[in-house]
Amino acid sequence: MLAEGLRKMFDKKAALDGFDLAVPAGTVCGLLGPNGAGKTTAVRILATLLRLDGGRAEVAGHDVAREAPAVRRQVALNGQQSTVDGVLTGRENLVMWGRLYHLSKRQAEVRADELLEQFGLTDAAGKRAKLYSGGMRRRLDLASSFIMRPSVLFLDEPTTGLDPRNRGEVWREVKRVVAEGTTVLLTTQYLDEADQLADQIVVMDTGRVAAQGTPDQLKSKLGGDRIEVVVRDADELPVAAEVLGPDAEVDPDTFRVSVAVADRVAALTRVTSALAARGVEAEDIALRRPTLDDVFLAITGHKAVSEVRA
Amino acid sequence: MRYAAIDSWIVAKRDLIHWVREPVRVFANLAYPIISVLIFGLVFGSAMNVFGGGDYIEFLLPGMFGQTIAFGIASTIMMVSMDADRGVTDRFRASPMSQTGVVAGRSIADLVNSSLELLVLALCGLVIGWSFHDGLLNALLAFALFLWLRFALVWVGIYLGLLVKPEAAQASWMFLFPLTMFANTFVSPELMPGWLRVVAEWNPLSSTVAAARELFGNPGVGGDSWAAQNSLLLAVLWPAVFVAIFWPLSVLKYRDLSR
Numbered sequence: 001m002l003a004e005g006l007r008k009m010f011d012k013k014a015a016l017d018g019f020d021l022a023v024p025a026g027t028v029c030g031l032l033g034p035n036g037a038g039k040t041t042a043v044r045i046l047a048t049l050l051r052l053d054g055g056r057a058e059v060a061g062h063d064v065a066r067e068a069p070a071v072r073r074q075v076a077l078n079g080q081q082s083t084v085d086g087v088l089t090g091r092e093n094l095v096m097w098g099r100l101y102h103l104s105k106r107q108a109e110v111r112a113d114e115l116l117e118q119f120g121l122t123d124a125a126g127k128r129a130k131l132y133s134g135g136m137r138r139r140l141d142l143a144s145s146f147i148m149r150p151s152v153l154f155l156d157e158p159t160t161g162l163d164p165r166n167r168g169e170v171w172r173e174v175k176r177v178v179a180e181g182t183t184v185l186l187t188t189q190y191l192d193e194a195d196q197l198a199d200q201i202v203v204m205d206t207g208r209v210a211a212q213g214t215p216d217q218l219k220s221k222l223g224g225d226r227i228e229v230v231v232r233d234a235d236e237l238p239v240a241a242e243v244l245g246p247d248a249e250v251d252p253d254t255f256r257v258s259v260a261v262a263d264r265v266a267a268l269t270r271v272t273s274a275l276a277a278r279g280v281e282a283e284d285i286a287l288r289r290p291t292l293d294d295v296f297l298a299i300t301g302h303k304a305v306s307e308v309r310a
Numbered sequence: 311m312r313y314a315a316i317d318s319w320i321v322a323k324r325d326l327i328h329w330v331r332e333p334v335r336v337f338a339n340l341a342y343p344i345i346s347v348l349i350f351g352l353v354f355g356s357a358m359n360v361f362g363g364g365d366y367i368e369f370l371l372p373g374m375f376g377q378t379i380a381f382g383i384a385s386t387i388m389m390v391s392m393d394a395d396r397g398v399t400d401r402f403r404a405s406p407m408s409q410t411g412v413v414a415g416r417s418i419a420d421l422v423n424s425s426l427e428l429l430v431l432a433l434c435g436l437v438i439g440w441s442f443h444d445g446l447l448n449a450l451l452a453f454a455l456f457l458w459l460r461f462a463l464v465w466v467g468i469y470l471g472l473l474v475k476p477e478a479a480q481a482s483w484m485f486l487f488p489l490t491m492f493a494n495t496f497v498s499p500e501l502m503p504g505w506l507r508v509v510a511e512w513n514p515l516s517s518t519v520a521a522a523r524e525l526f527g528n529p530g531v532g533g534d535s536w537a538a539q540n541s542l543l544l545a546v547l548w549p550a551v552f553v554a555i556f557w558p559l560s561v562l563k564y565r566d567l568s569r
Contacts (some may be wrong), residue, residue, distance in 0.1 A: 047404045069406065077404040079397035086330045099320045100407040102313055
């Protein structure tokens with residue numbers, strides 16, 4: 001999957017403004033960014049749902065603008081909302097999609113049963129999909145994307161609105177299909193989701209690529225580990241900040257002070273003894289690797305909308 | 311082309327399964343015309359005059375058929391906008407299925423649904439005293455005209471459905487109600503004030519209803535205006551005009567959903 005200089009205007013405002021992307025076959029690319037960064041627009045263009053105003057894009061070896069039908073035979077799209085039909089049973093949903101992908105009735109039924117088995121839905125196959133739990137519906141939706149064993153799968157915020165257990169289930173299914181060789185473009189607002197699933201992360205902001213790399217590369221860009229001190233009392237915050245040095249970041253709401261450090265364990269010892277010497281009894285002192293939240297904040301200057309954390 | 315036929319049937323089947331499994335909506339759709347027939351036919355009926363004389367129930371039924379057909383557009387708009395809103399339309403478009411299949415499936419399902427409504431309404435009419443008098447063939451022709459109008463409205467409905475959100479689609483009722491009343495459906499246009507009379511006579515729904523009255527041999531046919539005298543011609547032409555305008559518009563809109 002390849003995109004070069006994608007441009008898309010909505011009412012004279014650029015939703016995509018020179019967006020580039022290269023995803024090697026069989027890998028997962030996480031598109032990360034706040035609402036309105038252009039993630040969904042990028043996916044919709046690559047899935048041949050939107051015409052692009054500039055640039056070019058290739059998916060599964062075909063140009064999305066000139067060879068849209070060829071692209072459509074190779075890709076599957078899983079949008080933000082569930083396209084599962086609640087009135088139909090789980091099996092009927094899959095058979096319907098199989099038929100729309102031009103399988104014969106018999107083939108569609110065989111494939112539906114295979115997928116129900118794979119996605120752990122065999123027991124619920126005959127139940128109407130509206131009686132399914134959120135996670136089951138999502139799995140059914142994913143299963144319907146796999147009818148044709150697509151070479152490219154677009155997942156647009158696949159776990160938005162799911163509880164942690166169901167998110168875990170969806171992640172497991174995604175990992176399984178990636179192991180079978182599917183290329184996945186995943187958009188998400190959840191940093192831990194990208195961390196879990198993606199080989200490569202592209203951070204988007206205002207229609208462009210703000211940063212990209214593997215999750216670890218992005219984290220190390222921030223200058224490695226941070227030491228974090230949590231104090232018991234707001235009065236102790238200034239003292240702790242003084243101990244950590246001039247670059248310390250203070251979060252008065254959580255009584256937390258942190259700073260980037262190069263010498264991990266030595267710094268920990270130094271800070272612990274310095275705090276003890278000044279009579280500050282810390283609630284918690286810890287070394288931690290930066291999270292993608294930190295990366296995001298550092299790159300875009302604003303926090304990601306992240307309601308669920310691992 | 312073979313796939314277009316299969317795809318449209320599969321899309322239509324989905325809707326038909328919905329109606330069979332959730333018959334509440336079908337009953338709700340049917341309840342309104344049936345109750346209207348009872349209210350207008352049996353309650354107001356004795357106080358109603360048919361211009362040029364004749365039994366009011368005989369006059370009313372073709373009007374009710376017409377209103378039912380026109381109201382059908384509300385369900386088209388609703389279904390189309392819900393599919394677009396839920397991302398179903400996107401998945402249809404991102405799949406290799408025939409692109410005409412989706413819209414063709416929509417019209418098959420809607421036509422089946424409307425035929426059923428006409429049938430139930432006609433049976434209800436026969437019970438309370440409506441009938442057709444010019445032979446079964448002419449009666450079937452009249453029903454064909456209604457379905458021709460319904461087919462045209464499917465395209466209008468698809469276009470509007472792609473244009474609005476489901477919440478807005480619910481408001482279509484507000485416009486449909488007067489549009490079906492400023493017509494010859496319940497009262498002869500001859501009995502309306504001048505300006506409204508012109509509106510009612512040229513209302514496309516009036517042409518179909520007037521043509522149907524003629525074919526059924528029901529009273530209230532005729533009038534001085536050109537539109538009233540050529541209702542059969544207009545009943546064929548009006549829907550053709552709708553199709554000519556809204557078929558390409560909805561196909562364009564469908565292919566290029568910009569959101």
